[in-house]
Amino acid sequence: RTVYVNGEYLPEEKATVSIFDRSFLMADGVYEVTSVLGGKLIDFAGHAKRLERSLNELEMQKPDAFDDLLDIHRELVRLNDIDEGMIYLQVSRGSAGDRDFAYPSADVKPTLVLFTQNKPGLADSPKALEGFKVISIDDQRWGRRDIKTTQLLYPSMGKMMAKAAGCDDAWMIEDGHVTEGTSNNAYIVKGNTIITRHLGTEILHGITRAAVLRFAKEAQMKIEERSFTIEEAQGADEAFITSASTFVMPVVEIDGAAVGAGTPGPIAARLREIYLEESRKVAI
Numbered sequence: 001r002t003v004y005v006n007g008e009y010l011p012e013e014k015a016t017v018s019i020f021d022r023s024f025l026m027a028d029g030v031y032e033v034t035s036v037l038g039g040k041l042i043d044f045a046g047h048a049k050r051l052e053r054s055l056n057e058l059e060m061q062k063p064d065a066f067d068d069l070l071d072i073h074r075e076l077v078r079l080n081d082i083d084e085g086m087i088y089l090q091v092s093r094g095s096a097g098d099r100d101f102a103y104p105s106a107d108v109k110p111t112l113v114l115f116t117q118n119k120p121g122l123a124d125s126p127k128a129l130e131g132f133k134v135i136s137i138d139d140q141r142w143g144r145r146d147i148k149t150t151q152l153l154y155p156s157m158g159k160m161m162a163k164a165a166g167c168d169d170a171w172m173i174e175d176g177h178v179t180e181g182t183s184n185n186a187y188i189v190k191g192n193t194i195i196t197r198h199l200g201t202e203i204l205h206g207i208t209r210a211a212v213l214r215f216a217k218e219a220q221m222k223i224e225e226r227s228f229t230i231e232e233a234q235g236a237d238e239a240f241i242t243s244a245s246t247f248v249m250p251v252v253e254i255d256g257a258a259v260g261a262g263t264p265g266p267i268a269a270r271l272r273e274i275y276l277e278e279s280r281k282v283a284i
């Protein structure tokens with residue numbers, strides 16, 4: 001695989017980052033994952049905008065190559081011959097060459113890394129016909145989940161807890177209400193109404209979430225942006241998640257209780273179809 005590090009395209013085994021890099025020592029980094037379908041980027045502009053926001057919120061410098069990010073993504077797709085998959089991008093605050101809690105001075109350049117993940121068959125995932133089973137866990141992440149940082153230990157633990165329970169993912173609970181999945185936004189469906197948590201600092205503002213809500217509105221579905229409990233979700237007609245790597249994925253079981261008929265619901269299936277079709281049309 002050819003990867004990108006600070007201005008260079010290199011074979012992955014030649015790519016290096018300092019052991020003093022703050023993303024390594026302090027998780028002082030932000031990231032984006034953009035999906036690729038048919039060799040084209042899905043919602044690149046949305047991801048670039050959110051990256052810029054994450055950087056601003058953390059007072060992190062923009063990498064010099066910020067305005068070239070589209071070209072870099074495209075070049076990596078080309079060099080690695082990606083038809084379906086993802087591009088991972090990370091910006092870290094870099095390092096002045098020592099371990100220090102204080103941010104380094106402004107002349108220290110941020111570290112920029114990108115690599116591809118080849119996932120043939122991503123859009124036709126058989127999992128979408130089966131649906132995800134999820135467990136609920138306490139949300140023990142930090143309070144600024146609207147910033148897409150590389151502090152992913154708790155979400156990793158959540159995925160491990162889900163796996164140990166024979167499930168696919170975990171929905172996190174705070175003050176009795178679902179915040180989101182470990183790496184996705186959470187939704188329930190009641191009749192013709194789609195319910196998903198309102199935006200705030202408690203969840204990541206999903207790029208897929210924004211697109212799916214737009215498509216749902218265009219398809220005359222009703223939308224309620226509010227929080228919901230696990231009990232309400234278990235009693236809903238349908239449930240699903242969204243993310244750049246799963247698109248729209250039905251959820252068929254929550255803490256062992258079947259949602260609706262225990263099979264993917266028609267609204268989730270339709271939204272997945274619309275999302276894939278419309279996103280492909282405007283992919284760049």
Ligand code: PMP
Pocket residue numbers: 033180181182183184185203204205206207208209242243244245
């Ligand atoms: N919430 C969390 C916690 C996530 O990690 C992700 C995916 N990175 C999402 C939601 C979904 O965001 P997006 O649709 O932009 O992939």
